[in-house]
Amino acid sequence: MSQFVAATTQEAIALEDAHGAHNYHPLPVVIARGSGVHVWDPEGKRYYDFLSAYSAVNQGHCHPRIIEALTQQASQLCLSSRAFYNDRLGAYER
Numbered sequence: 001m002s003q004f005v006a007a008t009t010q011e012a013i014a015l016e017d018a019h020g021a022h023n024y025h026p027l028p029v030v031i032a033r034g035s036g037v038h039v040w041d042p043e044g045k046r047y048y049d050f051l052s053a054y055s056a057v058n059q060g061h062c063h064p065r066i067i068e069a070l071t072q073q074a075s076q077l078c079l080s081s082r083a084f085y086n087d088r089l090g091a092y093e094r
Helices: 009-019 064-074 089-093
Strands: 033-035 038-040 046-048
């Protein structure tokens, strides 16, 4: 297990409480992975994701077409600073 991944729900909550900003008051559920409409906690308990990250992932978690597009883009360029132009933004802005 990576040093940056909490092994249990209790560990994840304790780490966030100790080191994170306290600008949210989350439910005592830790999400470790997701697929489609479901998410799982570190112990393997499955939940329905009815919040969908406030509509940011209403297509579901780990949608294969989105994963493919993300992988393709990340193999070319992950992020460009707005201090530069890039070859995509203008076309999207139009």
